[in-house]
Amino acid sequence: MLLAELRANSTKSRVLALLKRSGGSTVDDLTRLLGLAPMTIRQHLTALQRDGLISAREVRRPTGRPHFVFTLTADGEETFPRRYDVLAEMILDEIAFLRPRDLENVDAAGRRRIVLERVAERTAAGYRDRFDGKALSERVRLLAELLQEESGFAEYESTEKGYEVRDYNCVFHKLARSDSEVCHWHLTLMRTLIGADVLHDRSIWAGAECCRFLIAADQRTGKEPGRSNDALAVSGKASPRQVN
Template identity: 35%
Template sequence: MAEYVPDAVVEPLSDDVSTRDRVARSILEHGPSTAADLAERLDLTAAAIRRHLAVLTDAGHLVAREQRVYGHRGRGRPAKVFALTDAGRETFHHAYDQLAIRALQFLRAAGGAEAVNDFAEQVMEEVRRRFTAEGAEYNAPADALAEVLNEQGYVASLEPVASGTQLCQYHCPVAHVAREFPELCAAETRLFSELLGSHVQRIATIAHGDGVCTTHIPHPVERKVS
């Protein structure tokens, strides 16, 4: 009698769902990620990661795009990075968001709108501190700001446009809270203007349903000497 060889072990459906939750949560916490990043982070095989990414992409919870490469690019096509869509973000339980919202509601009731504004300013203090510490290393303050925002998990990049530069943030850790308390977005915009020494315009925000937080930084105004 021929020796019985068991079929390949297949993850139970419940384990599949649990692993996909881990994949999606890792992208939520770390920003757009490559399959290799996820495999290393979650201690999974490349094949398993690709399988879960395919399911999440087909479900509309993830979107794939080419990885942005700065400086010299090696041979071959850039790796794909996978980012959460709005539908993907909505699958997470927002218990911490609800707790934060309730705390801010209490703060508003106890201290008024000014107390919420003061809190929003305080939230941005870490960005200010890091920018002050690192800004001297950059010729352009927008580069320093984008670097600091990346350190804080906002997944930021700069996109040149005809009228200046657009600062794009592909992830917002406080999006659901900012939806009810726009003071957070307003404080962020004021800080950007202060750090860059320029008027800036917020074009879109994740908190209000846009896919990316986008801030327009205009070219400096050249004053003619008469």
């Protein structure tokens, strides 16, 4: 199935999006979430399996028939937004600014880190006007908006201790699996943008359903609210929406 065809088929796209967020769903799960008949769901799942975008795993229950859990394949993951070209362009631009003395007595890993950290700093500088002078709560919201613009699957919520940002789609998925410096670069960018420490405690490349970032409220500004029931959630839309 061509990517353009997939994007034009809203039901298949919604099925893939739900599998992306859940990490795996059954026919019953998808029927309930999409409001479609089980037979219709099965037809779409069959088509997606045929195209190599999803796989099925049999799960036995204590009673009754076994059921199947459907998950994305590697090809299915790659139907979601990726930004390899953007990162490559930024790296090439940054290399042009390097001077020989910047890399003296630095090993290969150190050179990668230097380049990526400078890319993070230069990228953050481009958004400085958007973040400067804002309270931490507003900076977190803006950060979630940026992640949403890039990945289409980001959300955040207030917690008792601060904020939790979740991103269900890694736009550098293949690179992050082979080189942890990419994750370090992304984390540096986030910290620079909001001017506060960010803890990356769950990672997609390590098998989690999302990358989760924790931000304590008692940083820089002491005026952050307590727990809120509001969450900013996205489901592949171009701009975030507020839900309860």
